[in-house]
Amino acid sequence: MNTTSLLVFDGLLLFSIVGLAWASLATTDERRSVILFMAFGLVLAVAWGRLLAPDVALAEAAIGAGLSGALLLAAARKQPRLLSPGSSKGSRHPDGANVSLVSRWAVTLLSAALAGTLAWALLHAFSSTPHDMLPRAISGNLASSGVSNPVTAVLLNFRAYDTLLELAVLLTAVLGIFALGQGTPGYQPAGPIFDGLVRWLVPVLILTAGYLLWVGAHAPGGAFQAGATLAAAGVVLRLAGRSRIGLPDGFVLRIVMAAGVGVFLLVGLTLLLLGRPFLGYPPAWAGALILLIETAAMLSIAATLLLAFVGGQPQSADVNAAANRQREEMS
C-alpha cells in the first residue's frame, strides 16, 4: 500500500474520531449518545492499531467500546429519560440550558488548558531526550523479564508496582460498588434465537479470555484484555436473563475480587522475605510468577467489571427467579 492512500485513510480515521466524539456529546438522547460513544471507541481502537499498538487497541475495543458501552447503557436504562425529546417530563431544556453559561465556559477553558499542557508535555518528552532510550532499555532487559511481549514485560515486571496500584484502584472501585447494596434485578429471559447465540458465544468468550491471558506472554494480550472478555461473557449471560452469570456467591466472590491485589502482594512480600527487592522476580521464575499474577488479576478484573454492570451486590439466583416469575404473572 502506498503512502498517499494510507494518508487518506488516516485522515478519514481522524475525521471519524473527532466527528463521532462531537456527535456523541452533542446529541440530547442518552442512548444515542452512548451508542455513538461505542462507535467512537471502535474507531479509536482502529487508530491504535494504525499506531502499531495492538495491546492498547485490544484494550480499547474490549473495555473502552464494549464494556463501558454496556455500563453506560445500563445506567441510561435506570435513569428516567429526562433529556430525550418527546418524553412527558420535558421540563428540562433539551440542550442542557440548566447548566449555566459560566460553568460551561469554565469547563471548556479547563479542558483546553489540560489538552495544551498534555500536548506540551508530549512535545517536551519527544524533543528533550532521544526517544528510543526507553525502547532500547526494554529490549535490552527483555530476556530476563520472563516474557517476550515487551508490553507485558513493562506492565508485570519492570513497572509491576504501577499495575499493582491499578489493581488496588479497581479493588477500591468494587468496594464502592458493593457499598451500593443490592444490584439491579436481572433482565427477562431471552427468546430462543438470542438464547441460541448465548449458548455458543459464552464458551467461545471464555476460551478467548484464556487464550488472551496465555498469549500475553509473547504477543498482544494480557490480564486486562482477558478480564474484559471474561466479563463480557457474564454481561451476555445477564442480558439473556440468566439467573446465574458466572459470579460465585458470598465468600468466594470476595476472594475473587481481592485475588489480583492479594496474589500480587503475596508474591512481592514473599520475594522480599527471600531477600530480593519487592516484586523483583528471579529471572528463572519470572514467567511463571507473571502468569500466576495475571491469572489472579484477570479474575479480579472480570469480577469488578461484571459487578459494575450488575450495579451492586449480585442478587441470589432465587430472588432473580422470583422476579422473573412475578414478571411472567404480570404480563
Added chain:
Amino acid sequence: MINFASSILILAGLFFYLAGSIGLLRLPDLYTRLHALTKADNLGLGLLAAGLALHSQHLLTSLKLLLIWLAVLAASATSAHLIARQARRQETRR
C-alpha cells in the same frame, strides 16, 4: 493473478457495503433498513474476508478470517432479530 482475484473480491465486498449503507440511509422504515444493513453487510464482509484470506495466502490467517465472519454473521442476525422484534412489539402496543 491471486492479487487480482483478491482485489476483485475486496472491491465486490466494498460494493455491498456501499449498497447496504445507501439502503440504511434511503429506505423508508426500520424493517427494510435492517434488511439492507444486515444482509448486504454480511455478504460484504464475507467477500472482504475471502479477499483478505486470498491476499494473505496463509491457512491460519484464512481460518481466523472465516471465524470472524461466522461470528459476525451470528451476532448480526441475532441483533437484527432482536431489534425487529422489539420494534414489532412497540408497534402492536400502540
